[in-house]
Amino acid sequence: MATVIGARRDRAIWRDYLELTKPKVVVLMLITSLVGMFLATRAGVPWTVLVFGNLGIALCAGGAAAVNHVVDRRIDAVMARTHKRPMAEGRVSPMAALAFALFLSIAGLALLLAFTNPLAAWLTLASLLGYAVIYTGFLKRATPQNIVIGGLAGAAPPLLGWVAVTGHVSAEPLLLVLIIFAWTPPHFWALAIHRKEEYAKADIPMLPVTHGEHYTKVHILLYTFALLAVSLMPYVIHMSGLLYLGCALVLGARFLQWAWVLYRGSQPHAAINTFKYSIWYLLLLFIALLVDHYLLLNL
Numbered sequence: 001m002a003t004v005i006g007a008r009r010d011r012a013i014w015r016d017y018l019e020l021t022k023p024k025v026v027v028l029m030l031i032t033s034l035v036g037m038f039l040a041t042r043a044g045v046p047w048t049v050l051v052f053g054n055l056g057i058a059l060c061a062g063g064a065a066a067v068n069h070v071v072d073r074r075i076d077a078v079m080a081r082t083h084k085r086p087m088a089e090g091r092v093s094p095m096a097a098l099a100f101a102l103f104l105s106i107a108g109l110a111l112l113l114a115f116t117n118p119l120a121a122w123l124t125l126a127s128l129l130g131y132a133v134i135y136t137g138f139l140k141r142a143t144p145q146n147i148v149i150g151g152l153a154g155a156a157p158p159l160l161g162w163v164a165v166t167g168h169v170s171a172e173p174l175l176l177v178l179i180i181f182a183w184t185p186p187h188f189w190a191l192a193i194h195r196k197e198e199y200a201k202a203d204i205p206m207l208p209v210t211h212g213e214h215y216t217k218v219h220i221l222l223y224t225f226a227l228l229a230v231s232l233m234p235y236v237i238h239m240s241g242l243l244y245l246g247c248a249l250v251l252g253a254r255f256l257q258w259a260w261v262l263y264r265g266s267q268p269h270a271a272i273n274t275f276k277y278s279i280w281y282l283l284l285l286f287i288a289l290l291v292d293h294y295l296l297l298n299l
């Protein structure tokens with residue numbers, strides 16, 4: 001077995017490069033961009049946009065994630081959740097990871113320019129820079145509101161998908177962005193409560209570290225209320241029908257229940273369970289948007 005920058009290589013190198021792209025996060029983002037594409041039109045989405053548009057968005061998101069791994073390698077090495085990452089353990093060198101990130105990002109933008117439209121490419125570039133440079137390079141170490149502001153980049157994919165199809169920004173995809181924007185604080189702060197000591201050790205000013213657990217739980221509750229309200233808007237503006245409304249109410253009520261259990265402190269694993277539920281929530285809410293869309297079209 002070879003030794004790479006002081007670290008033993010005991011697994012295939014492609015796995016390390018794949019890990020740099022945060023594949024599970026990117027897959028969920030892709031589902032939201034797919035939904036943005038399908039909701040943008042009553043006719044079918046051209047297959048070139050469907051395939052190369054989503055591939056372009058995924059490559060750029062993966063490129064941004066790889067930059068995040070490079071910039072954060074020292075703090076990742078300090079935290080138990082992240083210390084086995086390829087950069088934190090030195091299995092991939094910063095130069096190699098940056099070259100990989102650059103390759104993914106340029107390939108992604110080229111696909112978007114070739115198969116979608118310039119606006120989709122520019123907005124994707126803005127999201128890429130928003131996450132890789134603004135959030136990772138500045139906000140993360142600067143303010144406990146880091147993930148609220150930085151959340152905009154992660155929330156962008158439904159807009160990117162919509163614009164890839166239509167070529168312009170409109171209210172409906174902005175509403176989908178708003179849903180993910182309101183979802184991000186409960187998603188992340190629940191995990192941050194669970195991992196509070198690690199963030200404190202790494203000197204990262206996440207809300208539970210700077211303002212305490214109680215304050216964070218109150219804000220999780222408030223954002224979850226806001227999320228429930230915003231998630232009903234697609235029905236209110238006649239973008240979605242009753243099936244979506246029912247799903248949004250049930251999924252939102254369950255999210256509120258978790259936020260309440262977390263707030264009351266009555267369950268030892270409430271924080272990590274709220275985090276896990278947040279991922280199922282977003283996945284199921286966007287599947288509901290899609291199923292509802294095709295039901296409405298066929299009525």
Ligand code: HEM
Pocket residue numbers: 024025028029032081147148150151152154155180184187188191279282
């Ligand atoms: C600024 C915004 C966000 C922050 C700060 C954030 C933070 C995090 C963190 C710290 C994790 C844990 C990763 C791990 O355990 O290695 C995570 C997991 C995850 N996040 Fe987010 N997230 C954000 C936005 C998003 C968005 C927009 C999506 C998808 C639309 C998303 C989807 C996921 C998924 C699927 C996981 C589970 C990954 C796994 O199990 O490996 N996140 N997030």
Ligand SMILES: CC(C)=CCC/C(C)=C/CC/C(C)=C/COP(=O)(O)OP(=O)(O)O
Pocket residue numbers: 022025026029057060061062064065068072082124125127128131136140153154156157
């Ligand atoms: C083009 C486009 C759509 C770009 C979006 C890029 C993207 C992958 C955003 C993900 C958001 C996320 C997982 C933040 C966590 O970072 P963190 O550094 O706080 O978490 P960590 O400690 O797990 O690395």
